[in-house]
Amino acid sequence: MSLKTFYSSHNVRDLTNHMNAHHLLQNLSRDGLHDAHTAIEEAWHACLKQNLSISIERGIPSPAQLQLSQALLAQPLDESYVDDAGNDCRNYGAQQGLTAARELFAPLIDVPAENIIVNGNSSLAMMYDCVSWAVRHGVPGGENPWSDDSQAAFICIVPGYDRHFAICEAFGLRMIAVPMLEDGPDMQVVREACRKYPSVKGIWCVPKYSNPTGTVYSDSVVRELAGMRAAPDFRIFWDNAYCVHPLAGYDRQLADIYAACQQAGNPDRVLAFASTSKMTLPGSGIAAMGASEANIKWWLKHASVRSVGPDKVSQLRQVRFLKNTGTVRTLMEAHRQLLKPKFDLVSTVFEYVLGAQDYVRWTRPEGGYFISLHTLPGTANRIVKLAAQAGVRFARPGSCYPGHLDVQDAQLRIAPSYPDIDELRLALTVIAVSIARATAEKLSRSADA
């Protein structure tokens, strides 16, 4: 069945008519629910017939986005392998990364170039290594390795980024879930936890266009994080993965946490990360960490045991391609042009298929790679199963929570970047029908009970 046939088909039209005519599923009588269920079942079978295989699991750039960085692959370096500082980038050395690469990141993460390390292709790996070294050796200002404290814990804002939580799990660090509010984490809870418990060693933050809620931390949240009372070996893992990744026609401003920490007399508190994975080519981008001099020295000391140094040819390629903040922003605007219609499509399809159903809501982010989907409690797992049956893959339910534990069973993440727009429309329709079906089932069970 073609996309057009599917959309104009009796089944989907019937469903959408039904949804729109009867308004809110949860206001229906038992019989009304039964009728809705029938319409949904029919639409569901139409979905199954599409034989789809589409993933909205992870924030993966599309081939069209990769195409924006083709020049990176074409670029010859055989005549120009020496950087501006005079380093032959082909040989060993420069553990801290090329000066030009550090200068590229400086305005993006608000940290001076001399306080930046550029290393490897993965900011996640830099975070992992920081946790690993902190657990084994401790951090500047701390007297002991984190592993000496059997209660050592991280604050994990929920919903949040599963790979952060996985690092805590790997190192046996306890996770304290703190809810994300409109302008950042619930600071009353964060403050209280850090004040009371010296075992709280860190907090994971995606401060701008947060994964998955799209939240941008307010200036006062940033200031409070920098200035609040906390253990001397407490670290803010400031994962600024989407620092130049707006979806709206403007870019939100994030307060400068590095300066705020210095002003508050806590210069060692923040470790700020970013990478060019979602600017250029994922996997072959470059990653950076900005931090105080003490933290930088600490990192380099441990990194030099692990490896002789980073891939500077890769750094040189990235620097020559990305040039400066202005050219980075131009490139990011081209990404935005490709991504924005996909994010808009979520609301379009959901509103079309589901009508004004207030049991389901989703974020409309101003940037980043994700939409957080909030469903009727007790339906998220079922929605993922239904969508999978029809060939649309979500990340594992609960993955935005420590231990994959979404006690409400009500949150899912949509990553719309990879599929092309037609595939995405199909996937979103399947998801909408899955939501309708899971909701109707749940409500029927409640009505029956």
Next chain:
Amino acid sequence: MSLKTFYSSHNVRDLTNHMNAHHLLQNLSRDGLHDAHTAIEEAWHACLKQNLSISIERGIPSPAQLQLSQALLAQPLDESYVDDAGNDCRNYGAQQGLTAARELFAPLIDVPAENIIVNGNSSLAMMYDCVSWAVRHGVPGGENPWSDDSQAAFICIVPGYDRHFAICEAFGLRMIAVPMLEDGPDMQVVREACRKYPSVKGIWCVPKYSNPTGTVYSDSVVRELAGMRAAPDFRIFWDNAYCVHPLAGYDRQLADIYAACQQAGNPDRVLAFASTSKMTLPGSGIAAMGASEANIKWWLKHASVRSVGPDKVSQLRQVRFLKNTGTVRTLMEAHRQLLKPKFDLVSTVFEYVLGAQDYVRWTRPEGGYFISLHTLPGTANRIVKLAAQAGVRFARPGSCYPGHLDVQDAQLRIAPSYPDIDELRLALTVIAVSIARATAEKLSRSADA
């Protein structure tokens, strides 16, 4: 002073005449030593006047060697970023590395491609991560993390590679020094230690053209390592850094330890490493680990917490450039042509300046990057200090021993690859004069005592 002037100078000629006329320093009388000392002092001051700044600290390829891989920098990938297996190398994924990259390493480290991981730019980093995960989580076949055993230890063959020992230090692993013999480690000691102490968790091996002695492990040593009794969580870290790096006109054959471990019923015992750092460009090469299926799964499980995946564009570049074992060997022959004269020069200069002095001996390796220099006990530190005064930098004395502890104070490492041949001749002359001076001082003190 030009090189030629320096060499034909009164001072150096005097010294060499003296050395050759008086034969062995250690056979001289007190007065004879005094005369020798005077000639040495004069030569030494001629050295100082050269105002040198030359490093023979580490095995760094020369610019001429880097030039052999210029095509790697020129190579455009914009039309051919999909590998033979159909992967778009520009995007996330392929945690185990590209099939073609694994196939490239397979014949070099004698491990089937499906049992190889290609990841990052540093085999040292892969070793570090293995130790890190073993310490924290344990290894397949082991019941506990290595950290549960406060006596956990590695066998460190001496003289050996300082970066291996530094990893043990970082993880608090004890180091058991075992002497290197002509055909590999002293297996009687290794066997005994592994049989008696289940706390012996690993051994560091550079089995071919060993760092720094140039030793190639004999077939029987390889067989014994594979088959000897050891703890189930014992691992051989087989750092095959110089697997295709002959200096002689032939390449020595190393027995296949992967097969030997399987045959001996210890398939999980070996972790085999290599990289293209010293084939192509150091720092921007690619690294590999070959191991049993259980070890590979173990590695991938932990690596996937640390990072989404490796830089596959870099892997694709390396594979397209290096092609296959045949082309790799052709490239390595070109490296050999550049390196061989530098290694030969060590004997030429030392024999010229020092004459037939049997208090000093050095290895004449058939491959690899190092010469091990063995001096009169109690002189190595002094030689490094003297050479440094004249602008020639060695690695820290004792660095080929765990804890930098060369109790004899008699071993140094020469890495002649980086300086050009004229610089190297000067550096080696300075070293020879430093050896002569330190030896004469030591012998004079003994004669005075």
